[in-house]
Amino acid sequence: MELRPIFATLRKHRIPAILIVLEIALACAVLCNAVFMISLRVGQMHLPNAIDERGISLITVNGADPKLAGSDIPRDLAALRGIAGVTAAAASNTVPLSTNNIGWSFGTSPDTTLSTQHTLNMSMYFVGEGADQALGLKLLQGRFFTNDEYADSKLGSGVLPGIHVAVLTKNAADRMWPGQSALGKTFYSKPNFYQVIGVVANVMRPWVGDEEHAYNAVYFPLAPDGMTSGYIVRSAPEDRERILQQAEQILQKLNPSAVVKGRTFTDIRNRFFADTNSMAWMLALVCVVMLAVTAFGIVGLTSFWVAQRRRQIGVRRAVGATRGDILRYFQTENFLLAGLGIVLGMALAYGFNLFLMRHYELPRLPGIYLPAGALALWVIGQLAVLGPALRASNVPPVVATRAA
Amino acid sequence: MFGYYLDLAVRSFRRNRVLTALMVLALALGIGATITTLTILRLLSGDPLPQKSAQLFYPQLDPSPMDGYVAGQTKPPAIMTWPDAMNLLRAHRARYQAAMAPLQARIVPQRANQPPYFADGVMTTADFFPMFDVPFQYGGGWTAGDDDSHAAVAVISGALNQRLFGGENSVGKTLRIEDHDFRIIGVLKPWSPQPMFYSVAQSGRNYGDGTSIFLPLQTARANLMSPSGDIECYAAITDIQHLETAPCEWLAVWVQLDTPAAVADYKRFLDGYVHQQIALGRLKRPDNSLLSLMGVLREQQVVPDDVRLQVYLAFGFLLICVVNTVGLLLAKCLRRSGEIGVRRALGATRRAVFAQFMVEAGIVGMAGGVLGLVFAELGLWAIRHQPAQYASLAHLDIGMFAFTFVVALTASLIAGLLPAWRACLLAPAPQLKAS
Secondary structure: OOOHHHHHHHHHOHHHHHHHHHHHHHHHHHHHHHHHHHHHHHHHHOOOOOOOOOOEEEEEEEOOOHHHHHHHHHHHHHHHHOOOOEEEEEEEOOOOOOOOOOEEEEEOOOOOOOOOOOOEEEEEEEEOOOHHHHHOOOEEEEOOOOHHHHHHOOOOOOOOOOOOEEEEEHHHHHHHOOOOOOOOOEEEEOOEEEEEEEEEOOOOOOOOOOHHHOOOEEEEEOOOOOOOOEEEEEEOHHHHHHHHHHHHHHHHHHOOOOEEEEEEHHHHHHHHOHHHHHHHHHHHHHHHHHHHHHHHHHHHHHHHHHHHOHHHHHHHHHOOOOHHHHHHHHHHHHHHHHHHHHHHHHHHHHHHHHHHHHHHOOOOOOOOHHHHHHHHHHHHHHHHHHHHHHHHHOOOHHHHHOOO | OHHHHHHHHHHHHHHOHHHHHHHHHHHHHHHHHHHHHHHHHHHHOOOOOOOOHHHEEEEEEOOOOOOOOOOOOOOOOOOEOHHHHHHHHHHOOOOEEEEEEEEEEEEOOOOOOOOOEEEEEEEEOOOHHHHOOOOEEEEOOOOHHHHHOOOOEEEEOHHHHHHHHOOOOOOOOEEEEOOEEEEEEEEEOOOOOOOOHHHHHHHOOOOOOOOOEEEEHHHHHHOOOOEOOOOEEOOOOOOOOOOOOOOEEOEEEEEEOOOHHHHHHHHHHHHHHHHHHHHHOOOOOOOEEEEEHHHHHHHOOOOOHHHHHHHHHHHHHHHHHHHHHHHHHHHHHHHOHHHHHHHHHOOOOHHHHHHHHHHHHHHHHHHHHHHHHHHHHHHHHHHHOOOOOOHHHOOOOHHHHHHHHHHHHHHHHHHHHHHHHHHHHOOHHHHHHHO
8 A cells, every 4th residue: 555645635634634543643642541550440449358358247346345255245146147048157257358357467486575676467357266267368377276276365455365366478488588488487566476386378468558468367266355346257158148147137236335347248348448449449440431422523523634635536536546546555555554543642641651650659551551552542433434535535526537 | 692592492492302411411410410419529628627627737857767668768657656645745846745645435324224335435644634625615724733643633525414414404413434533623514626637647538527525644554544546666565555664656645836937936846856765765766757737637638539539430420411412403503504604693692502502502401500519419428428527527518509600600601612613613604505
């Protein structure tokens, strides 16, 4: 295909050409960054979480007398286990993504204190007997707690439990002792120390800041205590709603002065990611509408110059150009304009990303987004130009002979 | 002349219905997105207490040990320990000073068969009410004497009063909170600063109905009520119940300073206090700060990054829409070169042609603005149905309403400049000949 006539006409219609290029460039810049931001958010929402998410619910009982926890909690658990369909139930202070977080810093050296540098901040899960089954935790190494360990572990008025055993998530274990097995090792926060007796597959924290630290968590056994005011109930997914209702009623009756509230884990997850989710949808909506607007702009401008060049097209047809030639002419023209816009758009996309990296701690735009964005805009350009180009190819040669 | 241009514009719109509709639609989408995101940004970055915010300040100091300290780089924590908060309060160096911590208070309704529920509360000291200009419907706040004598008194919000007592004057009645009886001494008029700035350092950005229960700090603590916000500990603790002696920060202190001189004075006092405590061996780090209310909101990043990103994106989108409108307007007006030629030949000046096309662009802009408003309302409606805390506050106000038209008109006139300029440059003769 001869490109020279295209360049010659484009030079005559410089302003519309520049506008198309500009529109594609802007669309390319916004599209690449928006799709990247969507992917970051979708990635966040799909981080793996090694518990039985679809089968568990959490029921909190707040405001019961903590002094009676030792008798209340076993009684409540027995009632919960009595509900038809409940396969496991256990007490816990919190569950992943519930935003109810207690973080503490631990180190590998015996004189580690809370304010020491080089400690690992971990979310603490205080769990009662049976929590591993209730959550569906996946043990990778070692063992979970024994009945004695649960019974002997008390908080008293402190924050850390008195017993010296703990289970870590895989990530926390790897961070604490890179390249070594964590099993049997000890970690500290003066004056407390804990031996790692088990490692479980990565479970998310109750509050996830950034992905890098999403899994730093530790499990401690705990005898019934005012702290463990939540009950994890596991069942078949389809039984959850019914069980939740029954459980709320039963627990409210058993604890009349407490505030009883139940939620499925799906609910907890949805609430945690609500903002992330709506941001992703809003970005997707902007992308779609933006591409539509860009496409309509191309249709409008191309229609205009097809109308303007009817005579020229007629002449070309009269001297032997086929319909296909005319069609290809406009498509090539759009391909060239889009290409120019994409080159400019990539520079813009990169600049926009640099700005976001500096001010909003966004990661660098991966290279793959640029060719993908380019391809998308080329396709949209070709689709948008198709209509006007077909109309151009339908211009009969006889137009050449008429006065314009 | 304006009427004539208007007439011409309407005629031209009729001739190119699809093109015009596309222009208006694109512009409206851009404007709708921009106004929606800007409304949210304005809502979130607003001043929670406009009449008073300039006089409210937030002292901060650092009780952590020297380990890990980098001079000039380590920022003091956002909240304070009990001893420091009490020392600052007792010094009485500001017009008003109050310490506070958020609280989840369990209320047991007196009526039978009603399950107990949690209400958002704050435990604070007497100056809270005059310092924040809290408006009372019945009764009033408590005194410094009530603070010291651990009086079992409570102030409740109008909404809670409505819920519990049907809105009648409940001053003197008893309310059971966390299994303790409190005597109601005040009922507020509707009062809900957005965000709830006074506990922003402990419980993050908080929008909505505001606090419903206010209890004297010392009384609440004597009844072992725990703060529901952030508790930061800087050393091993043995007793989390007794936060007064624990090495933990959990209180916010606010002070009212009326003049710049008072602010400078207070900062000097704060420096002096920190040095005195260092000399006594209680504190180690010299850093301290005294931020203004709006400064605290910035420091605490009350406006989420996502909201700013949305605004940038919306403006990028609006820019695309404007470029698109430039293109379409240009296409339209160049198609009418014949008409322009005739007008020019009949004596219309370049200025007249220019004005005509600007009027046309303006009309597109106004139409885009009206439709954009519809889109903005739609966008805000969608946001109101999101689970975000601020969702219910997402409404278009008069200012934004007017601003929509300013944006629409500006965008369309900028878009119209190039086509109008091209049109008025057309020489009359060749156009007449061509047609």
